[in-house]
Amino acid sequence: MIFLQPRTSVPLYVTLLVPVISVLATLIAGGLIFAVLGYAPLPALYEFFIAPLSRPDQFGNLLVKACPLIIIGTGLVFCYRANIWNIGAEGQLIAGAVGAGGLALSFPDTTSVFLLPGMAVCAILSGALWAAIPALCKVWFRTNEILVSLMLTYVAALLIDWIVRGPWRDPMSFGFPLTPYYPDAGLISALHLPFIGRLGQLHWGVPVALLIAVAGYFFLSRMLGGFQVKLMGDAPRAGTFAGFSPNRVTIGVLLASGGLAGLAGMIEVSANIGQLQPNISFGYGFTAIIVAFLARLNPLAVIVAGLVVALAELGGDTAQISMAIPKVVTGIFKGILLFFLLAGETLTRFQPVWVDQTGKFSKKGQKTI
Amino acid sequence: MIDELLLTVLLTSVPLILAATGELVAEKSGVLNLGVEGMMLMGAVAAFGAALVSGSPYLGIISGGLAGIATAAVFALFTLGLATNQVATGLALTIFGTGLSGLIGAPLVGQAIEGLPEFHIAVLAQIPVLGAAFKLDIMAYGCILMVSLTAWFLASTRAGLILRSVGVNHDSAHALGYPVLVIRSLAVLFGGFMAGLGGAYLPLVLTPHWAEGMTAGRGWIALALVVFASWRPWRLVAGAILFGGVTIMQLAGQAKGWTIPPQFLSMLPYLATIFVLVFISSRGRNYFGAPAHLGRVFHPTR
Numbered sequence: 001m002i003f004l005q006p007r008t009s010v011p012l013y014v015t016l017l018v019p020v021i022s023v024l025a026t027l028i029a030g031g032l033i034f035a036v037l038g039y040a041p042l043p044a045l046y047e048f049f050i051a052p053l054s055r056p057d058q059f060g061n062l063l064v065k066a067c068p069l070i071i072i073g074t075g076l077v078f079c080y081r082a083n084i085w086n087i088g089a090e091g092q093l094i095a096g097a098v099g100a101g102g103l104a105l106s107f108p109d110t111t112s113v114f115l116l117p118g119m120a121v122c123a124i125l126s127g128a129l130w131a132a133i134p135a136l137c138k139v140w141f142r143t144n145e146i147l148v149s150l151m152l153t154y155v156a157a158l159l160i161d162w163i164v165r166g167p168w169r170d171p172m173s174f175g176f177p178l179t180p181y182y183p184d185a186g187l188i189s190a191l192h193l194p195f196i197g198r199l200g201q202l203h204w205g206v207p208v209a210l211l212i213a214v215a216g217y218f219f220l221s222r223m224l225g226g227f228q229v230k231l232m233g234d235a236p237r238a239g240t241f242a243g244f245s246p247n248r249v250t251i252g253v254l255l256a257s258g259g260l261a262g263l264a265g266m267i268e269v270s271a272n273i274g275q276l277q278p279n280i281s282f283g284y285g286f287t288a289i290i291v292a293f294l295a296r297l298n299p300l301a302v303i304v305a306g307l308v309v310a311l312a313e314l315g316g317d318t319a320q321i322s323m324a325i326p327k328v329v330t331g332i333f334k335g336i337l338l339f340f341l342l343a344g345e346t347l348t349r350f351q352p353v354w355v356d357q358t359g360k361f362s363k364k365g366q367k368t369i
Numbered sequence: 370m371i372d373e374l375l376l377t378v379l380l381t382s383v384p385l386i387l388a389a390t391g392e393l394v395a396e397k398s399g400v401l402n403l404g405v406e407g408m409m410l411m412g413a414v415a416a417f418g419a420a421l422v423s424g425s426p427y428l429g430i431i432s433g434g435l436a437g438i439a440t441a442a443v444f445a446l447f448t449l450g451l452a453t454n455q456v457a458t459g460l461a462l463t464i465f466g467t468g469l470s471g472l473i474g475a476p477l478v479g480q481a482i483e484g485l486p487e488f489h490i491a492v493l494a495q496i497p498v499l500g501a502a503f504k505l506d507i508m509a510y511g512c513i514l515m516v517s518l519t520a521w522f523l524a525s526t527r528a529g530l531i532l533r534s535v536g537v538n539h540d541s542a543h544a545l546g547y548p549v550l551v552i553r554s555l556a557v558l559f560g561g562f563m564a565g566l567g568g569a570y571l572p573l574v575l576t577p578h579w580a581e582g583m584t585a586g587r588g589w590i591a592l593a594l595v596v597f598a599s600w601r602p603w604r605l606v607a608g609a610i611l612f613g614g615v616t617i618m619q620l621a622g623q624a625k626g627w628t629i630p631p632q633f634l635s636m637l638p639y640l641a642t643i644f645v646l647v648f649i650s651s652r653g654r655n656y657f658g659a660p661a662h663l664g665r666v667f668h669p670t671r
Contacts, residue, residue, distance in 0.1 A: 004452055004668055020423050027508065037472060087403075137643075143650040146456055146664070150403075150594060151639040164633035197599020289460060324582045328471040333670070335407075342453035342461070348667075350452070 004350035018299075018344035019294050023308065026337040033332055039323070047322050048315030058314065060200025064272070066303075066310035068093070068264035068281070070209040072300040072303060073286035074216040075257030075294065081220065081297050082253045087133065087262040089147025090285025091156035092127040095310075096262020098160055098270045099126025101276045104186035105168060105179060115185040119266055127262015128255040131157060139247045145254070153285070157355035159214065161278045168276065171284040188271035195329040205267035209306075212260065216299035229253060266317045289315070290334055309334065374617060376501040380575060382606075382613030383509045384409070384567040384584075388591035389598070389605050390512075391437075391563025392549050397523060399536035399558035401664040403459025405564050406467020406588025412437040412568030414454055414470040417579040420482045426573050429482070429565065430508060433573075436563015438558050440466055445557040449550050452666050463588070471581040473669050484577045508570055513564065513606075520602035536660030539667045549667055554648060567591065593642035599649060600658045612638045 027049070030039035052058055079086040086092075099118035107115060133152060137143035161177070169263045170180040191202045220226035232238040232249040240246060269280055291309050295301035316330030388405055395402050400630050402408075413543030422498030447453045485506040493503040522528040532552055535542040539549045571583055588611055597612075598604035615638060619631035649659060 033472075035468065044652065087456060113526060133643075137647055137650075141647050141651040143647050147592075147646055148643050149594060150589070151643050154589060154639045155440060155636050158632040166630055167634075231668075259562045277538050286460060286464065289457065290464075293457065325475045326471040328581055329468050329475075331464040331466075331468025333468075335461045335463075335468060338464070339447055339453075339463035342457055343447060343451045346453055347450045 003355050004346065005158070005353045007349060007351050008208060010348050015296060015349050018148065018348055019296060019305070019341065022294070022337060022340035022344050025340050026333055029336050029340075030333045031266035037150045038070075044091045044319070044323065047319045049311060051322065052314040052318045055194060057200035060198070060202035061314065062307060062310050062314055064201045064203065065313050066306040067203075067209045067271075068205050068268050068284040069089050069288050069291045069301055070213050071264040071267070072257075072261045073291035073306055074213045074299045076288055076292040077259030077299050077302060078229055079257045079290055081233045082229045082249050083236075083251050084138075085146045086131065086149050086152045086254055086257050087146055087289060088131070088133070088151075088285070089257065090283060091149070091153030092258040093265035093268070094153075094156040094280050095130035095265070096123035096259075097265035097276065097280050098156075098163060098250065099123050099129075099262065100186075100266035101168070101179065101182070101269065103277075104182040104270075108183055108184075110183055111185050113185065114119055116188070116243050119186055119270065120345050121270045122261060123262040123266030124259035125262070127265065128259040128264070131254045131258020132251070135251045136198070137284050138250055144215070144349055145250075160276065160280070163369045164276050164278055165173065166302035168235075169276075171202075181275045182270065186268060186270060186275055201272065203271040205271045208267065209264075210303060213299050215302050218300075222297055225252070241347035254279055261288075261302075282313070287334060292336045293338060295346070300323060309337075312337075372501040373462070374498075374621065375499075376504060378610060378614045378617050379502060379505065379621050379627050380613075381510065381616050382609040384570040384587055385591050385594055385609040386512050386516060386606055386635075387508075387570065388564045388565075388567030388588060389594040389609065390516055390602060391560035392591055393598070393600060393602060394519060394523070394532070394563075394594045395510030395553075395556045395560035396663055397536045397600060397660055397661050398532050398553045399539055399662040399665065400448065400553050400557050400560075401455050401665075402441070402444055402448075402462070402557060402560055402591065403456060403590065404440070404462025404466060404588075405560075405591050406584055406586070407463035407470075408437045408440045408561050408564035409466075409584045409588045409591075410470040410582065411440045411466045413583055414477070414568075414570050415565070416483060416569030416578060417572035418473065420573060421477065421480055426483060426484070426485045429573050430485075430569055432570025433561045434565045437561040437563070437568065439561070440565070441561020444553045444561070448666075449554050449557070449592060452668060454666070467582060470618060473620050474581060475581045477579045477582075479647060480578070481498075482572065482577050485573050506574055508566065508574065512566075516602050516606055519649075523602065533660070536662060539662050539665070543667075543669060549669065553667070562568030564588070564591070586671070591640050593638055596649075597638070597642050597645050598662070599645065603640040 027045060031045050034044040035041040076089060100123040103122045104205050130152060134145040134148040137148050139143045164179055165177045168179045170178055188203050188205050190198050191204050193199055216347045228244045232246055234244055287309060291302060291305045294305035308340055312330050312333045316327045319325055370419055388409055390671045392405055412433035415427035416433030419432035420426045444458060448455050487504055487506055490503040494500045531547055535549050535552050543549050568584060572579055592607055594608050598608045615634050619634045
């Protein structure tokens, strides 16, 4: 029988190696699947992970794809550190986009510079409000936040579908489910880099995302609030003895991650789309879960993890055109990556040991019981 | 008109009942598998492929079930073998299954198969209105048989009792000498088999084509249904017909020009599930047969 024996200490190199090995193993496993299904594996991997970066402007597009993943991923790191399982970021993203859109569409003629910050505030509030439902259900009734936040994702998707087909539909849209375009003051402009100028679709949301991840890192590692979050996740009993309120942490992390997901939704629409439509996100809220795990729940590492996963997303777009396979195929890589990361998580915290029938460890040097 | 409506409601509810019955057994053993949608898609593409190549929809049924088992085996390997987090692994399974089914199905898009034939049950099919329930296909009848067997297995057999005990408290079950991980693996594989069948029903009966992501969220509704039915097999059938009825009501409502937007009707299953969840948790967990150790990772001690 194999038993999992808890490790007393985890060397730093193991912590760093797990994500690297997971990514490499994912490439191998993904290549094998392509080979089994009759696609040449190396050209397929090339299309997914190298071809997307063959043009310099694609680096800008990579950052754009990583932007919502980094913002949402940072919020999810807080939740998962506190052992709160928010898996409804997709719904909170939609709620944020709708909240921001409501403000932008209420002032179609404005040129005020306050519109964009106002939209950001509305987005954060709407996203936090959407996340407040599972938070309050958990605090008041001890309802499982996993299922409630998941169910609310589908409610949000249907809500935006109704909004863009019904009350907010542009009368000039020829029956398409689209709202009017936002006023220019409600759009996020392209980012001009020194010496380079515009790089693909690169916009001002990207530096905001990087800033959020860095701020998240400092909050989690340097401030009392961050300490409470970590303590409530690792040792809730010790936390209560220290006088911290588990309910406040639950509500806090859910509101924070909901607000950040909402902000990501607003940035996604204002920078890339310019109006509301039924599909504003390609599962960023779910993909960000993978990002959070790849980063091993560290906000700074979320930046790198976001870029890695964004590369797979970008590769999905490339392969859709060059290999004539649907965009969802990129899910093979995303799914396997998450499998391996989770397995790596177990193997860093536990050591598999072989135990024979008599209950003794076969490995030498171990204590026998 | 009304019996046709009833027939459509029954047809839409069959894949939900199949997938949800499997998930119910897995959850009763304490495993929350959020990968239902992925397993259904794998079942759907395997069933469609097998029926297309062999020309036999019956081979499609078998192939769909096997594909579901294979997909669930991945889940069992990680959550039970490697003790990974069930929620994250389940999401990974859905993402993976959606992607893999899309890749397998890419060459199959645009082709059509001969679906399963209807079996009219002699005299009963002649009954006005209710006769619709006896004009179904072999999978729909089989689905009711599976629910009966599951209900009987869970409530009245020793093995069913052991399975439930593992879901209520895995440490106690382990202390009594029951092989927790083996029992859970079997429950997860059964869940995969049923989800695969539920997925297979879509191309074999509802629409004779393959389309990427053709389950369109049915896996998540099946998941909601298990909670909505508070882990009781027969309530699950009632719930599925209710949820299926909601889907059909939208179409009928649109045709009649109702003022209530169809999206609000589509929200009902999800909202109802949230209400049931809140209700259950406010009454204390065990009151409603919720498995107490649902979603908890089991580390065997010696």
